[in-house]
Amino acid sequence: MPLPVTETSPDAYRGLDQWPSAQILSAIVAAQTQAVAAVEAAVPVLAAAGEAIADRLRSGGRMVYVGAGSSGLMAQIDALELPGTYGIPAHLTPVLLAGGDAALLTMPAAAEDDGEAAVHAVVAQKLSARDALIALSASGYTPFPLAALREAKWRGALTVGIANNPDTPLLTAADFPVLLATPPEVVAGSTRMNAGTAQKCALNMLSTLIAVRLGHAFDGLMVNLQADNLKLRGRAVRIVAQACALPEPEAAALLARAEGNIKTAIVLHHIPSASVADARARLAAAQGDVRAALAVPQP
Helix, strand or coil: CCCCHHHCCCHHHCCHHHCCHHHHHHHHHHHHHHHHHHHHHHHHHHHHHHHHHHHHHHCCCCEEEEECHHHHHHHHHHHHHHHHHHCCCHHHCCEEECCCHHHHCCCCHHHHHCHHHHHHHHHHHCCCCCCEEEEEECCCCCHHHHHHHHHHHHCCCEEEEEECCCCCHHHHHCCEEEECCCCCCCCCCCCCCHHHHHHHHHHHHHHHHHHHHCCCCECCECCCCCCCCHHHHHHHHHHHHHHHCCCHHHHHHHHHHCCCCHHHHHHHHHCCCCCHHHHHHHHHHCCCCHHHHHHCCCC
């Protein structure tokens, strides 16, 4: 069986350890650029997967991430960003990481081989047809995410497999197989580099699309931002100012009237006759989508 691309060592990198430092770094940048470009081919399947996952979240389901090693860390980073940026509650985006939470500090190498632990983790989450699971593995063979994906699929959950090698079990088993055909690593097998960069890019794309489809973006603005520090409170004011074409002092006053809720503030501005309660009711009827809320007929 030929080596997976992620494990190969091209002739182009022979003598790497003897190269000038700048040449090594230039080679890494060039490979990383190719890795990001490789994600373009996955746009159609990522788009379809994003629509399907958004439907499940909109109906009360969850989006579960699974990974081991560097792939697991990419998943964890993506999940951690969603509550603050888009207001998606953390309990809706759990991460099943090989080795558990302890792997965030020290990654136990053997944990990725424990398929039984992955099955137990999926069972503990009580996944069903309402849910979706995203499994990542650079090789496409890693037992932990593969076992988790198969168990989740058996339980009826929608499954997305993200891998960097073609024709691998993770892609074959997934409802939505996402191949990120990255070039060989500059240091063979160091998949935190090209493979990891492409995985992070794909996850950025997927979770952002999901948030947009859930109504958490209006134009190019993060209108479900959770403004819980000084920097974000300033950003919230600027978002309202831009969305409503208002000076920042007026935007701040409108946001205060909306009790800090950006979506409510935008609805209040565009429908001057609306009360705060009316604005909230419109948003609830539109499942949180600002543009749809503005189109809700007047009672």
